[in-house]
Amino acid sequence: MNLQEYQSREFFKEFGIPVVEGAVASNREEALEIAKKIGLPVVLKAQVLVGGRGKAGGVKVAKTEEEVLKLADEILTMEIKGLKVKKLLVAKAVNILREFYVGFTVDRVSKRNVLIVSNAGGVDIEEVAKNTPEKIFKIYIDPIMGLFSYEAKKASQRLTEDMNIAPKIADIIEKLYKVYISLDGNLAEINPLAVVEGNNVLALDSKIVIDDNALFRHPELEALREPTEEEKLELEAKSKGFTYIKLNGNIGCLVNGAGLAMATMDLIKLFGGDPANFLDIGGSSSPEKVASAIEMITRDKNVKAILINIFGGITRCDDVA
Structure with missing residues (x-):
C-alpha cells in the first residue's frame, strides 16, 4: 500500500522528523489560503502515486497569489502517467x-x-x-x-x-x-x-x-488508501473470485492458474504480441465468474482480442465455454 506524500508527511511529523511547512489542497481556493498562511513563495506538488512528477510538470513554484491560482488550476487538471491529479501539496519554498x-x-x-x-x-x-x-x-x-x-x-x-x-x-x-x-x-x-x-x-x-x-x-x-483506477479493478476482481492485473498491451488473457497465466503471457511476447492483462480465474469456475472476467477485460479500450487458455482439470471447460 502506497501512501501519498501528504499522508507520509503526517507520519514523519508524528515521529519527530522535521518537514517543510505545508498542507494539502483539493482546489485553487484552498491552495491560495494555504499559501497565504505559510507565506510566499510556495511549491505546488501534484499528489499522485507515481514517480517523475517534476518531469511531467506536476511540481511548480509560485511566487505570487496569482501564480498560485493559475498553477493550482493547471496541476489539478493534469493527468500524470494515466493518473488524474485530485490533490496537491502546497509547501513553503526554501533555499x-x-x-x-x-x-x-x-x-x-x-x-x-x-x-x-x-x-x-x-x-x-x-x-x-x-x-x-x-x-x-x-x-x-x-x-x-x-x-x-x-x-x-x-x-x-x-x-x-x-x-x-x-x-x-x-x-x-x-x-x-x-x-x-x-x-x-x-x-x-x-x-x-x-x-x-x-x-x-x-x-x-x-x-x-x-x-x-x-x-x-x-x-x-x-482509511488512508487512495486506490488508483487499476487498483480498484484489482479489488473488484478479488471480490468476484479471480485475480486481475492490468498491463499495457492489446491482447486480453483469460487463464486458470497463475503459472499457466504467466507462461501464456510469455508465449504471447515470444510471438511478437503484447498482453493487456494478467487474469487467473482460479482452480474452479462458474459461467458467471467467466462472464465477469471477460467483461472486465473488455473494459480496457486497448484490447483487440482475447486469448482464453484453460487447462481442463479442476476447472470445467464446459463451464468456461
Missing part, C-alpha cells in the same frame, strides 16, 4: 544548500532491512545506483537488534563531515527507522533530505510503502 537521500527498504538477497544513504539527493536513487554506485552507502540491519545509534551516526558522517549537520541527520535516520518498523514498511524514504539556511535539516519529500500482508495489524491505515 536548499545541500541535498541527500535517506531510505530504508528490504534487501531480498540478504533478507534484511537495509539503510541506504547518498549525497546525490533529489534525483532517482535507482539511476544513482546504476550510473554512480560509488555515491551509495548501505548498512544492513540486524533483524533482531535493529538499527544501532552508531550505525545512524556512521551513515550521517558518510554524507557530511560538518558536525553542525551530521548529528541532525543521524537523529532523522533513527526516527525514519522507527517510522519504517512501526508501520511495517517495505519502503520509507526522504528524497531529498535538505540542508537549508541556518544549518537546519528538513525532509522536503516523503514516501512510505506499507507491506499489504501486515495491514491486518494496522486497520486504521485502510
Whole structure:
C-alpha cells in the first residue's frame, strides 16, 4: 500500500522528523489560503502515486497569489502517467544548500532491512545506483537488534563531515527507522533530505510503502488508501473470485492458474504480441465468474482480442465455454 506524500508527511511529523511547512489542497481556493498562511513563495506538488512528477510538470513554484491560482488550476487538471491529479501539496519554498537521500527498504538477497544513504539527493536513487554506485552507502540491519545509534551516526558522517549537520541527520535516520518498523514498511524514504539556511535539516519529500500482508495489524491505515483506477479493478476482481492485473498491451488473457497465466503471457511476447492483462480465474469456475472476467477485460479500450487458455482439470471447460 502506497501512501501519498501528504499522508507520509503526517507520519514523519508524528515521529519527530522535521518537514517543510505545508498542507494539502483539493482546489485553487484552498491552495491560495494555504499559501497565504505559510507565506510566499510556495511549491505546488501534484499528489499522485507515481514517480517523475517534476518531469511531467506536476511540481511548480509560485511566487505570487496569482501564480498560485493559475498553477493550482493547471496541476489539478493534469493527468500524470494515466493518473488524474485530485490533490496537491502546497509547501513553503526554501533555499536548499545541500541535498541527500535517506531510505530504508528490504534487501531480498540478504533478507534484511537495509539503510541506504547518498549525497546525490533529489534525483532517482535507482539511476544513482546504476550510473554512480560509488555515491551509495548501505548498512544492513540486524533483524533482531535493529538499527544501532552508531550505525545512524556512521551513515550521517558518510554524507557530511560538518558536525553542525551530521548529528541532525543521524537523529532523522533513527526516527525514519522507527517510522519504517512501526508501520511495517517495505519502503520509507526522504528524497531529498535538505540542508537549508541556518544549518537546519528538513525532509522536503516523503514516501512510505506499507507491506499489504501486515495491514491486518494496522486497520486504521485502510482509511488512508487512495486506490488508483487499476487498483480498484484489482479489488473488484478479488471480490468476484479471480485475480486481475492490468498491463499495457492489446491482447486480453483469460487463464486458470497463475503459472499457466504467466507462461501464456510469455508465449504471447515470444510471438511478437503484447498482453493487456494478467487474469487467473482460479482452480474452479462458474459461467458467471467467466462472464465477469471477460467483461472486465473488455473494459480496457486497448484490447483487440482475447486469448482464453484453460487447462481442463479442476476447472470445467464446459463451464468456461
